[in-house]
Amino acid sequence: MDQTYQGSCFCGAVELVVTGEPVAAGYCHCASCRSWAAAPVNAFSLWKPESVQITKGEDNMGVYHKTPKSYRKFCKTCGGHLLTDHPAWGLIDVYAATIPTYRHQPQLHVHYQETVLHIKDGLPKMKDIPKEMGGSGETLPE
Ligand SMILES: [Zn+2]
Numbered sequence: 001m002d003q004t005y006q007g008s009c010f011c012g013a014v015e016l017v018v019t020g021e022p023v024a025a026g027y028c029h030c031a032s033c034r035s036w037a038a039a040p041v042n043a044f045s046l047w048k049p050e051s052v053q054i055t056k057g058e059d060n061m062g063v064y065h066k067t068p069k070s071y072r073k074f075c076k077t078c079g080g081h082l083l084t085d086h087p088a089w090g091l092i093d094v095y096a097a098t099i100p101t102y103r104h105q106p107q108l109h110v111h112y113q114e115t116v117l118h119i120k121d122g123l124p125k126m127k128d129i130p131k132e133m134g135g136s137g138e139t140l141p142e
């Protein structure tokens with residue numbers, strides 16, 4: 001049976017479950033993630049939509065999109081962040097911090113050209129995003 005991971009917003013009004021394994025995981029350094037999360041990086045895990053289920057409080061979720069690439073969803077009560085829908089890729093970023101029992105296993109860093117926090121962990125540092133996701137595929141030094 002597939003592994004499941006429970007998650008919730010800061011106050012618990014919204015709960016979700018993700019099932020199986022993420023398609024990819026890593027850290028995003030882009031200015032949008034940093035500004036929205038009020039944090040120097042976003043630890044992301046990307047899942048197929050069928051792996052993500054909102055189990056409580058779906059009508060209590062707000063959504064904001066600055067670009068059509070990223071629909072950022074949060075709890076209307078506490079403002080806690082839950083996930084970002086990436087419709088063009090058909091993937092959902094469930095923030096690693098939202099699902100505490102999931103062990104984050106990062107494979108790469110993305111949008112490293114925008115970094116404010118250099119992380120010397122030996123993982124690839126993509127200038128923007130991988131080629132197969134529409135980026136340059138270029139890497140930068142740590
Ligand atoms: Zn909440």
Ligand SMILES: [Zn+2]
Nearest residue numbers: 028029030033
């Ligand atoms: Zn980002």
